[in-house]
Amino acid sequence: MYHRDEGADTETLKQDILDHLEAAQLSTGYVVASSEPIPTFNQPGDNPPHAKAKARYEEIVRNEFICTQEHGSEHAPVPVVFTHTDGRLHYSGPESGDEFVSDLASAIAAARGADEPPQEKVGFGAA
Numbered sequence: 001m002y003h004r005d006e007g008a009d010t011e012t013l014k015q016d017i018l019d020h021l022e023a024a025q026l027s028t029g030y031v032v033a034s035s036e037p038i039p040t041f042n043q044p045g046d047n048p049p050h051a052k053a054k055a056r057y058e059e060i061v062r063n064e065f066i067c068t069q070e071h072g073s074e075h076a077p078v079p080v081v082f083t084h085t086d087g088r089l090h091y092s093g094p095e096s097g098d099e100f101v102s103d104l105a106s107a108i109a110a111a112r113g114a115d116e117p118p119q120e121k122v123g124f125g126a127a
Contacts, residue, residue, distance in 0.1 A: 001013065001014055001017050001018065001053050001056060002014065002050075002052060002053070013056070018056060018059075018060060021057075021060060022060045025060070025061070025062060026062075027062060028062070028063060028088065028089060028090075028091075029061055029062040029063055030061065030063050030064055030065075030066060030091060031057045031058075031061045031064075031065045031066070032066045032067075032068065032080055033049060033054070033057075033065070033066070033067045033068065034068045035048060035049040035067060035068065035069060036049060036069050037049075037067065037069050037070050037074045038050070038051055038054045038067055038070070039051050049067070054067075063091070064091070066080055066091075068080055071094050072094040072095075078094055081093075
């Protein structure tokens, strides 16, 4: 969204990119950044996520800017949940992610299995 031309000291905003994003936005538009928490301000040379980009996205988004690692809270993020009903997407809010966190923990525990190795042979050569 910002670019520093060769030999230039400062970055310039590429307004055409923002114009394209705004033109493609639906009435229920959200911007979801899949990133680490976004700092309040940036230092020169910082890697994304950038506070400057977040500020620009917040200017054009109709509903909400959502950062995945800040969703719920920065210290305890929860999944971003959208549902599809009546031909539309609906954002469920950070409180809806709580049920998915416990489901995810259960799924991880089940996938890891027991501490002991399997006792039954499976697959090729099983009797």
